[in-house]
Amino acid sequence: MAKMNKVRMGMVGGGEGAFIGAVHRHALALDGQIELVCGAFSRDEGNNQRTADALGLEQNRAYPSWEALLKAEQTLPESERMQVLIIVTPNHLHVPISIAAVEAGFHVFCEKPAAISLEEASRLKTTLENSSALYGLAHTYLGYPMVWQAQHMVSSGALGGIRKVYVEYPQGWLSANEENHNKQASWRTDPAQSGGSGCMGDIGTHAFGLVEFVLGQQVTSLCADLQTHVEGRRLDDDGAALIRTDGGASGVLIASQVCAGEENALKIRVYGDKGGIEWQQMEPNSIVYRPIGEPYRVLRAGMGQPGLCQEASDRCRTPAGHPEGYLEAMANLYRYFAKAVKAADADDASYHANELGKAAGVPGIDSGIRGMAFIDAMLASSDSEVKWHDVPSTYR
Amino acid sequence: MAKMNKVRMGMVGGGEGAFIGAVHRHALALDGQIELVCGAFSRDEGNNQRTADALGLEQNRAYPSWEALLKAEQTLPESERMQVLIIVTPNHLHVPISIAAVEAGFHVFCEKPAAISLEEASRLKTTLENSSALYGLAHTYLGYPMVWQAQHMVSSGALGGIRKVYVEYPQGWLSANEENHNKQASWRTDPAQSGGSGCMGDIGTHAFGLVEFVLGQQVTSLCADLQTHVEGRRLDDDGAALIRTDGGASGVLIASQVCAGEENALKIRVYGDKGGIEWQQMEPNSIVYRPIGEPYRVLRAGMGQPGLCQEASDRCRTPAGHPEGYLEAMANLYRYFAKAVKAADADDASYHANELGKAAGVPGIDSGIRGMAFIDAMLASSDSEVKWHDVPSTYR
């Protein structure tokens, strides 16, 4: 029997040896508000069962395939059955499974990217619009408290009119070729599984999503130079672009997986006419804030810390100086998604007052569509001799 | 019905508004191996019930008192009943509840300090020696991967013979008086609830435990200067000591809660005749390693990171550059404690080959006793005109 009050989730993908599945499981568990009740973790029967056992699932809820999972869970009593399907498969399955799950009456929480093409993402959006399902996208970095603080400092006008944004995401783990790596590398650099882009799809979209979230502006045009540095690799492993936004800001986006020795150094800097800010994922609990004409300050995450906006404070679990990190950031997405699911499934009036299909505090399908538009624009721009390439602004 | 394979725990203390109870619940949940099945969270009935409801506990397992909890849980079928009692009450209740729980047949995982006096801690040790219960002490900082790495670098001889150790733990939250603070401050500075020491008991023991763990040596003598800076406060809020160890090292221990503006800046530095290391809790994923005659290096936490020992690697959940923090450190204590409980309750032979009453990878009652001996020595030394004060070395 499932625990009272907990939101029941199932998972597709994430068997033994898959990095991101375990991350999702840590994250959903952290607040004790979600229970993983079923899964189709691997096509490999042994792996699937071992994963289910290790997780303490009920015997008959480790399914051999996502199709079987959807079919069986639909038949369970409402108080038992899965409410949300978590999708942590390779990219090319994200949309097919998402659509099937939504059509089967489930909410979906999907690892990014939402899709492998803009067309596919748009199709999913249409499906969502015709359903009452909630859809969450694991843009994990948007779960960090200080990313919300950054967004607040822009939207509240503390920085004045925004002039510049620099975002960079250097990694080094693909500096050598895939043969030296694990399965993480191989599917990510396989066009059939990961879509038309390697690095831009994998991490460029994070950088792009961070820019649009923090600025509350859309990138309207860009000029990109994508490259593939390792012999035999079929997708981009590196790139950069000049960017311009509909709010009059301009800047640079860098994403690379061949920056030898770099770990996961996502960083954003925003400058307005009154001040600037800087946030780095690898030290996520600080924002450097530089108001013009004053000594610079460091805003710090933590319960009850001075200077934090509500959205940032609400995303902290510990007092100042007790570092929170990546798992807590993803757990924040799960927390807000679970809250929305509870309200939706309880047919809560306040929930219906909100935007349908959108869990407050969690990136949704529109973020996914923006990501696809970004990848398309980067690929097209990189191949073009024309300087500026438009990023369609019709979405959102 | 409890989930298969999960270790079942109950909690005393930790109702609404209590910081550390929530931290324990996040930590125990993180790996999905533990289920919180019951609790006596607050003497306040409403608080108690609301806490239980928010946690999704079964109706009848929110008990009005720890006594009721122990009595009722004993009567449940073995497959249902709590295996481990988590104690997160004010300090003066730690030993009475621990002893009662052990005598009722439960394992105990206790927030630190283990006791409010050395005598009390010794009594608990005797109780444990006469039982088959496991006892874990939440010296959270000993759950950090890089603290294990530090210990490894000392024990493996990488630093050579150890000469110096500097540990410091500055906080600033008690810079003003209690009236300006929440209930955290008030019980911690009340001798009746927290024991004979304020700052030394609250954070000095962490600093001390870190020194002895990393060095694998015992502090044999110290010379302390404790102070109380805020008018009306009844316990020390600050202090420092010169220390010497049985391994020939010497150094300084600083712990203060009136370092205005400091968050939770626990830091340790160790220097041997071949090199030195430095670790800071607020950036817990790095160790600065300075081998003599070479550029200094920074060892970084993360799955598969170069240069890490097994104990450090095993305590990482994410790859390089995805920061883990305080909750993950405590979750590591829970992970190893749950593993030991599973083995013990399964009457696992390999478990019995281990030290009884000791969960590998988790501080136990001996750490608690060391902490009490440290507090006693600090208090006595601070009151004395004699320079060096012995810390008894009979334990462990």
Add this chain to the structure above:
Amino acid sequence: MAKMNKVRMGMVGGGEGAFIGAVHRHALALDGQIELVCGAFSRDEGNNQRTADALGLEQNRAYPSWEALLKAEQTLPESERMQVLIIVTPNHLHVPISIAAVEAGFHVFCEKPAAISLEEASRLKTTLENSSALYGLAHTYLGYPMVWQAQHMVSSGALGGIRKVYVEYPQGWLSANEENHNKQASWRTDPAQSGGSGCMGDIGTHAFGLVEFVLGQQVTSLCADLQTHVEGRRLDDDGAALIRTDGGASGVLIASQVCAGEENALKIRVYGDKGGIEWQQMEPNSIVYRPIGEPYRVLRAGMGQPGLCQEASDRCRTPAGHPEGYLEAMANLYRYFAKAVKAADADDASYHANELGKAAGVPGIDSGIRGMAFIDAMLASSDSEVKWHDVPSTYR
């Protein structure tokens, strides 16, 4: 009487209130090998005389104009007269004065940029080729020991084949308009005095020069977006470019003077297939070195520090941990320039074996020409709809 053994220098510009003149005087004095013997510091007679007095110059060697200075110094006995003219005027005078000084038989050390156009710089080069004068250009950042170390790590192959270079130079001091600023700002944003570019000429050239120096490669093409953010300003105050080099590297160059709150944050990162490095001007005594598959290291400046190349060691005056900075970096340029002047004026055979007109260890006219080519390419690219713009590679 001038001191024996010291190289005698004169200065044009640098009267009271001029920042860079004082910097040059500190730098030339630091090693005690150079004596400032004359100057034409300001067109304002009072300023000129007060500056000369404050510097302890002989009465009759404060000249009313650079023309007067050149004329008078030529007539002095060889053992007395100025050997080197330092030019720290606004940019548009750099070449006219340089040519006149060279034609009058003096060596020249010039604040950057060398010129205000490529044509002008080329004319100066021709003049230099027809003389025996030495010409030094104050690309101060190339005086830092760790910049030479960076160059060494690239040229020695420690990083493997170079893939990526990111250089950035954010400043914030032009975030508000000139009326709020001093004379520094006003002439730098006046096309007549500073040339066709503001930010790119002022600091972009530093970033560009750093890239070409460290990589030992030339930038062959770029794609730029220059902007002017402050109303009424006539020159660019901000920009960025995608860049590609003749060695197969690519990357990004950022230079901006409207990054509110930033001080002088020049930074370069270089990644090859074996490792990466990072250097920042504001903490100039460290290089972060990330070899693939090993913990990262920090190489530190200082006499006798492990891991430094000869060129880096030779540029340190103090042991490890005694920070050196910007003045010491410029003093290094003066030290090497003075050494070359001594050899040249002594008709030293070993000097003649070197490249004529080039002081070893000091940027010369070719660096100046590269800078002009860079500015031209940035301006042209920013105005163009075509993506890639060539930077001519004929020089050097």
Add this chain to the structure above:
Amino acid sequence: MAKMNKVRMGMVGGGEGAFIGAVHRHALALDGQIELVCGAFSRDEGNNQRTADALGLEQNRAYPSWEALLKAEQTLPESERMQVLIIVTPNHLHVPISIAAVEAGFHVFCEKPAAISLEEASRLKTTLENSSALYGLAHTYLGYPMVWQAQHMVSSGALGGIRKVYVEYPQGWLSANEENHNKQASWRTDPAQSGGSGCMGDIGTHAFGLVEFVLGQQVTSLCADLQTHVEGRRLDDDGAALIRTDGGASGVLIASQVCAGEENALKIRVYGDKGGIEWQQMEPNSIVYRPIGEPYRVLRAGMGQPGLCQEASDRCRTPAGHPEGYLEAMANLYRYFAKAVKAADADDASYHANELGKAAGVPGIDSGIRGMAFIDAMLASSDSEVKWHDVPSTYR
């Protein structure tokens, strides 16, 4: 002929291979206000002459001994002769030479420590009181702008009542024995040349002087543990002390030369009831300021930087972001000493209004006496079984 307006100095010690002599020469030259006119650099005639030649001294002003120097310079015309004698010999000669120089009518600027015993320092003080000579002591760290800023923040009450001070000065260069080192190490660890203490005299005095300067308080009692870690070494190479001041503050002083891998990591932290500050010599251009209840701030050195006091601003030569360092700090001592010498030798009335024998902005003999008292107290305390040892407070 000496330059007009420049203060004429001579130097004892500092021949080829001596570190600190070269540092002094860089520092005195930096501002162009001082001319080195004579010296007795080495007892070795060749070394002495080569040093003089490299410095461009007049032929006959390289003297074979300090006695010869004093005798000869006295006979020169007032406009030519040395005004200040700089002493950079081993410690045991500091006082004999200082007294002789003062008695011969010269001002003295002396490398620290002032003396090798409190008695010797007191004798020098008496000599100074009976003369009109100025005496400056090279406590170089008191030349840093941000040390003055720290002092200002304490004295202005920004931190409130001072509770805690932690000062630490870890170095690692004496981790191995002297045979592996240069002459720097050998005389510093020879009691006959360096006095009764090694580490405390060499660097402990810096830490101590920094505490008293920043706090504007005197240390009244301490409890020390000194050690010698390297076999065969005759003086302490390491130590720490608990300290208390006459202003009610308490804290810890650490100084060690066996902290393997550390460079020159002098650091001070001060906490009052309103906030705290932190300054580190290896990043000397920043002060971290933590006001209670607000995000922490970083004050930055530089001309015109916000938030700096006059004393700090006046000691900066460059704008924000152009790092200044150790040589600039010492140059600040020389700048203020030269200014006082000019006034004194011009019989300036405003100078006489000041404290005789004391150059404003430069540590004098009282600092030297405090240093000796500190060393005596540390040695006595370390040998004693009594906890607290008084530091005499009669001086100053």
